[in-house]
Amino acid sequence: xxxxxxxxxxxxxxxxxxxxxxxxxxxxxxxxxxxxxxxxxxxxxxxxxxxxxxxxxxxxxxxxxxxxxxxxxxxxxxxxxxxxxxxxxxxxxxxxxxxxxxxxxxxxxxxxxxxxxxxxxxxxxxxxxxxxxxxxxxxxxxxxxxxxxxxxxxxxxxxxxxxxxxxxxxxxxxxxxxxxxxxxxxxxxxxxxxxxxxxxxxxxxxxxxxxxxxxxxxxxxxxxxxxxxxxxxxxxxxxxxxxxxxxxxxxxxxxxxxxxxxxxxxxxxxxxxxxxxxxxxxxxxxxxxxxxxxxxxxxxxxxxxxxxxxxxxxxxxxxxxxxxxxxxxxxxxxxxxxxxxxxxxxxxxxxxxxxxxxxxxxxxxxxxxxxxxxxxxxxxxxxxxxxxxxxxxxxxxxxxxxxxxxxxxxxxxxxxxxxxxxxxxxxxxxxxxxxxxxxxxxxxxxxxxxxxxxxxxxxxxxxxxx
Amino acid sequence: xxxxxxxxxxxxxxxxxxxxxxxxxxxxxxxxxxxxxxxxxxxxxxxxxxxxxxxxxxxxxxxxxxxxxxxxxxxxxxxxxxxxxxxxxxxxxxxxxxxxxxxxxxxxxxxxxxxxxxxxxxxxxxxxxxxxxxxxxxxxxxxxxxxxxxxxxxxxxxxxxxxxxxxxxxxxxxxxxxxxxxxxxxxxxxxxxxxxxxxxxxxxxxxxxxxxxxxxxxxxxxxxxxxxxxxxxxxxxxxxxxxxxxxxxxxxxxxxxxxxxxxxxxxxxxxxxxxxxxxxxxxxxxxxxxxxxxxxxxxxxxxxxxxxxxxxxxxxxxxxxxxxxxxxxxxxxxxxxxxxxxxxxxxxxxxxxxxxxxxxxxxxxxxxxxxxxxxxxxxxxxxxxxxxxxxxxxxxxxxxxxxxxxxxxxxxxxxxxxxxxxxxxxxxxxxxxxxxxxxxxxxxxxxxxxxxxxxxxxxxxxxxxx
Numbered sequence: 020x021x022x023x024x025x026x027x028x029x030x031x032x033x034x035x036x037x038x039x040x041x042x043x044x045x046x047x048x049x050x051x052x053x054x055x056x057x058x059x060x061x062x063x064x065x066x067x068x069x070x071x072x073x074x075x076x077x078x079x080x081x082x083x084x085x086x087x088x089x090x091x092x093x094x095x096x097x098x099x100x101x102x103x104x105x106x107x108x109x110x111x112x113x114x115x116x117x118x119x120x121x122x123x124x125x126x127x128x129x130x131x132x133x134x135x136x137x138x139x140x141x142x143x144x145x146x147x148x149x150x151x152x153x154x155x156x157x158x159x160x161x162x163x164x165x166x167x168x169x170x171x172x173x174x175x176x177x178x179x180x181x182x183x184x185x186x187x188x189x190x191x192x193x194x195x196x197x198x199x200x201x202x203x204x205x206x207x208x209x210x211x212x213x214x215x216x217x218x219x220x221x222x223x224x225x226x227x228x229x230x231x232x233x234x235x236x237x238x239x240x241x242x243x244x245x246x247x248x249x250x251x252x253x254x255x256x257x258x259x260x261x262x263x264x265x266x267x268x269x270x271x272x273x274x275x276x277x278x279x280x281x282x283x284x285x286x287x288x289x290x291x292x293x294x295x296x297x298x299x300x301x302x303x304x305x306x307x308x309x310x311x312x313x314x315x316x317x318x319x320x321x322x323x324x325x326x327x328x329x330x331x332x333x334x335x336x337x338x339x340x341x342x343x344x345x346x347x348x349x350x351x352x353x354x355x356x357x358x359x360x361x362x363x364x365x366x367x368x369x370x371x372x373x374x375x376x377x378x379x380x381x382x383x384x385x386x387x388x389x390x391x392x393x394x395x396x397x398x399x400x401x402x403x404x405x406x407x408x409x410x411x412x413x414x415x416x417x418x419x420x421x422x423x424x425x426x427x428x429x430x431x432x433x434x435x436x437x438x439x440x441x442x443x444x445x446x447x448x449x450x451x452x453x454x455x456x457x458x459x460x461x462x463x464x465x466x467x468x469x470x471x472x473x474x475x476x477x478x479x480x481x482x483x484x485x
Numbered sequence: 486x487x488x489x490x491x492x493x494x495x496x497x498x499x500x501x502x503x504x505x506x507x508x509x510x511x512x513x514x515x516x517x518x519x520x521x522x523x524x525x526x527x528x529x530x531x532x533x534x535x536x537x538x539x540x541x542x543x544x545x546x547x548x549x550x551x552x553x554x555x556x557x558x559x560x561x562x563x564x565x566x567x568x569x570x571x572x573x574x575x576x577x578x579x580x581x582x583x584x585x586x587x588x589x590x591x592x593x594x595x596x597x598x599x600x601x602x603x604x605x606x607x608x609x610x611x612x613x614x615x616x617x618x619x620x621x622x623x624x625x626x627x628x629x630x631x632x633x634x635x636x637x638x639x640x641x642x643x644x645x646x647x648x649x650x651x652x653x654x655x656x657x658x659x660x661x662x663x664x665x666x667x668x669x670x671x672x673x674x675x676x677x678x679x680x681x682x683x684x685x686x687x688x689x690x691x692x693x694x695x696x697x698x699x700x701x702x703x704x705x706x707x708x709x710x711x712x713x714x715x716x717x718x719x720x721x722x723x724x725x726x727x728x729x730x731x732x733x734x735x736x737x738x739x740x741x742x743x744x745x746x747x748x749x750x751x752x753x754x755x756x757x758x759x760x761x762x763x764x765x766x767x768x769x770x771x772x773x774x775x776x777x778x779x780x781x782x783x784x785x786x787x788x789x790x791x792x793x794x795x796x797x798x799x800x801x802x803x804x805x806x807x808x809x810x811x812x813x814x815x816x817x818x819x820x821x822x823x824x825x826x827x828x829x830x831x832x833x834x835x836x837x838x839x840x841x842x843x844x845x846x847x848x849x850x851x852x853x854x855x856x857x858x859x860x861x862x863x864x865x866x867x868x869x870x871x872x873x874x875x876x877x878x879x880x881x882x883x884x885x886x887x888x889x890x891x892x893x894x895x896x897x898x899x900x901x902x903x904x905x906x907x908x909x910x911x912x913x914x915x916x917x918x919x920x921x922x923x924x925x926x927x928x929x930x931x932x933x934x935x936x937x938x939x940x941x942x943x944x945x946x947x948x949x950x951x
Binding site for chain 1: 571
C-alpha cells in the first residue's frame with residue numbers, strides 16, 4: 020500500500036496556476052473599497068490547491084497514528100487514511116479567519132458601531148447609498164465570528180469522535196455543542212425570535228408570531244439535523260462529499276438570486292446572502308479537493324469530522340443568514356433517509372452496527388445489506404413489513420412457515436439498490452448525487468414560485484429577471 | 486497498568502459539593518443586572534469538577550488510541566495517558582461560550598451598538614453611571630469571540646501536533662496561526678497602534694508614538710513567545726501546569742488591583758481587567774484539576790496541547806486586555822530559560838532531541854543531562870564554555886588534553902540541579918514554582934512602584950490603598 024505522496028508534474032502546474040490566479044485576484048482587490056466577492060472566489064481557489072496537496076502529503080502521517088480504515092467494498096480491502104475532513108476543516112477555518120478584513124474593513128466598522136471612533140461617522144451615508152457594496156457593518160462581525168466558533172467547535176469535537184470512537188447516543192450531541200456558540204451569540208446580539216406567519220394561519224396567530232424560547236429549539240434542531248443527516252447518508256466512496264457539494268452549489272445558486280443583476284439592487288436580504296456566499300465559496304474549494312481524493316476508488320476516507328463540518332457550514336449559513344427553511348428544502352434526500360431509517364434507529368427493527376450495501380467480490384457490485392430476525396417479528400411489524408414489501412420499500416425473505424427471517428436495511432442506498440438492482444459503487448454514488456440535484460432544483464423552484472401562496476410576499480422579487 | 490477510572494466516594498462527594506455550589510451561585514445571579522464576576526467564579530468551580538472527572542474517565546480511551554507516553558523519570562517507567570490538556574481546553578472553551586450571556590446581556594449590547602435596536606438607547610446612561618457594573622458593550626463582544634477563536638485554533642493545532650508529531654520548525658508556527666484570529670479582529674475592530682512613550686524617550690518620539698505595522702509584529706511575538714516558552718520549560722511531572730497556575734494567579738492578582746475596593750471606582754482600565762478575570766478564573770479551574778492528576782507522581786501527561794493552550798490564554802488576556810508588557814514581566818523564568826537555551830536552539834552547542842534532567846534509578850534523584858561533543862568545540866566556544874563554567878552557569882567535563890567532551894544541557898531545570906545538586910522530581914518542580922512566584926511578585930511590585938519613573942503616570946492610582 021506504499022503510494023507516493025508526491026504530486027505529479029501536471030498536478031503541480033495546475034495547483035500553481037490556481038494559487039497564482041488567486042494571489043493575482045487578491046492583489047488586485049486593494050483599490051477603492053476592495054472586492055470581497057472576488058477575494059472570496061480567490062480564497063476558494065487557494066483553498067482547493069492547499070487542501071488538495073495537504074491531503075496527499077499528510078496521508079502517511081495519518082496512517083501512522085492509526086487514523087486509517089479498510090475499504091470493505093473493494094476486492095483487496097485496502098487500508099487508506101481516515102478523517103481527512105479534518106484537513107479540509109482546518110484549511111477552511113484558517114482561510115475564513117484570513118478573510119475577515121475584506122468584508123469588515125475597519126472604516127465601516129468604526130462608522131456604524133458605537134464601539135469605534137465616533138469621529139468617522141460621516142462614512143455611514145456611503146454605506147446607505149451603497150458605496151460599500153459587499154461590506155458588512157459591525158454587528159455582522161459577531162455573527163461571522165460566532166459562525167467560525169461553531170465550525171471550529173464541531174471540528175474539534177469531530178476529531179475527538181473519529182479518534183475516540185464515541186458512542187452513538189453521545190455522537191448526536193456533538194452538533195448540539197457545536198451549534199452552541201452560534202445560538203449564544205444570536206441570543207446576546209440579536210434575540211429576534213419573531214416569525215412571519217403563513218397566510219392560512221394568520222387568522223389564528225396574527226401576521227407576526229413570537230416563538231420565544233421555541234425559536235432557539237428550532238435553530239438547535241436545524242444545527243443538529245444537518246450534520247447528523249449527512250453523516251447518516253454515508254458509507255460509499257465519495258457520497259458524503261458529493262452530496263455536500265450539491266447542497267453547497269444549490270445554496271450558492273439561491274444566494275446569487277438575491278444579488279444584482281438578478282434582483283433590483285439593493286435587496287434587503289442581500290447582506291445575509293453575501294454572508295452565506297462568503298462561507299460557501301471556500302467550502303466548495305476544500306470539498307472539491309477532498310472529492311478528488313475521495314471519489315471512487317477512494318484514496319482517503321473523510322471521517323465523521325467532514326460530515327459534521329459540512330453540515331455545520333450549512334447550518335451556520337442557514338441560521339445566521341435567516342433562511343433555514345429554504346436550507347431544509349435542500350435536505351430532502353437526507354430527510355427521507357432519516358425518516359426511512361427511524362424504525363431501525365428506534366430498534367423497532369433490529370439494527371446491525373453497519374447498514375452499508377454489501378460488496379459482492381464475485382460480481383464487483385454492491386448489493387443490499389440485510390438485517391436478520393433472530394426471532395420472527397411480531398404480527399403487527401410483520402404486517403407492516405409485508406405491506407412495505409408490496410410497495411417495494413423493503414426487501415424481505417421468509418422461511419417455509421411464511422415467517423420473516425431477514426429484511427433489507429432501511430437506508431436510501433439500500434432502497435436504491437432494491438429498486439435498480441445491484442450496481443457498481445461509483446454508479447450508486449452518482450445516482451445519489453443526481454437525486455440530490457434534482458430534488459434540490461425542484462425545491463428551490465417551488466420555494467420561490469409557490470411561497471406567495473402561503474406567505475404575503477416572497478422575500479425576493481423573482482419577476483425582476485423572468 | 487490497569488488503574489480504576491472510578492472516582493472514590495470522597496472525590497464524588499467533593500465534586501458534587503463544588504457543582505452544587507456553582508449551580509447555586511449561578512441560580513442566584515439572575516436578579517437585577519446579574520453578577521458576571523460571581524458567575525465566573527461559579528463556572529471556575531464547575532470547570533474544576535468536570536475536568537477532574539473527565540481526565541480520570543477518559544484515560545483508558547486516550548491510551549487505546551495511542552495518546553500515551555512513558556514516564557522516564559520513574560524506576561518502572563510506567564505508561565500513562567498523554568495530551569490530557571485537550572480535555573482541559575475543551576471543557577474551558579465550552580464553558581467560556583456558555584458564559585457569553587452573562588457579561589454581554591443583550592440590553593446593553595443593543596444600547597451601545599449601532600447594530601441592535603435603537604429604541605432602547607436610554608439604557609446607555611445607566612452604563613455610563615455604572616448601573617451595569619461588570620458588563621461589556623458590543624465592541625468587546627468581538628474581542629471576546631476572537632479570543633475564543635484563537636484559543637480554539639491553538640487547541641485544534643495543538644492536538645494535531647500531539648497526534649502527528651510535527652517537526653520543531655513547524656511547531657513554532659502553531660502559536661502564530663493560533664494568534665491569527667485575535668490579530669485580525671484587532672485590526673478590523675480597533676486598529677489602535679499607538680503606544681505611550683517612556684519619559685526619557687519623549688524628546689525623540691513625542692508623548693504618543695504610532696508603531697503602525699510593528700505593533701502587530703509585537704503582538705504576534707507575544708502570542709508566539711508565551712505558548713512556546715511554557716512548552717520549553719517542561720518535561721518533569723507537574724511543572725507545565727504549576728508554572729501556568731502561578732502566572733494565572735499573579736495575573737488575577739494584578740487584575741484585582743484595578744477593581745474596587747483597591748482602586749477608586751470606576752477605573753478606566755477596569756473593563757480590560759474584568760475581561761482578563763473572566764478568561765483566567767475558569768482557566769485556573771481546569772488547570773488545578775489537571776494538576777491533581779499531573780503532579781508527582783503523574784497519572785497523566787499534559788501534552789503540548791496544554792502548553793500552547795495555557796500560553797495562548799495569557800497572550801489573549803495580555804493583548805486584548807492591553808497589558809502585554811505587564812504580562813511579559815511574569816515570564817521572567819521562561820525568558821531566562823529561552824535565552825539560556827539559545828546556544829543549543831541555534832546549534833552553536835550540540836542539541837540532543839531531549840534535554841530533560843536524567844533519572845538515576847539507584848538514588849531515585851534527577852541529575853543533570855549532558856550533551857556530548859563528538860569533536861571538541863572550537864577555541865572560541867571552548868573559552869566561552871570555560872568562562873560560563875567558572876560562573877557556575879554550565880557544567881563541563883574535559884579529557885586528559887583539557888578538551889571539552891561534554892557539557893550540561895542549557896535549560897533552567899539543569900541549571901537548578903547544577904546549583905543545588907541532584908534532587909527528587911517533585912522538589913525540582915516545587916523549586917521552579919517558588920522561583921516563578923518570587924520573580925512574579927517582585928516584577929509586579931516593581932511594575933506598579935517604578936512605572937512612574939519612566940512613564941508619566943501609572944495606569945492605576947496605587948496610592949489609593951497604600
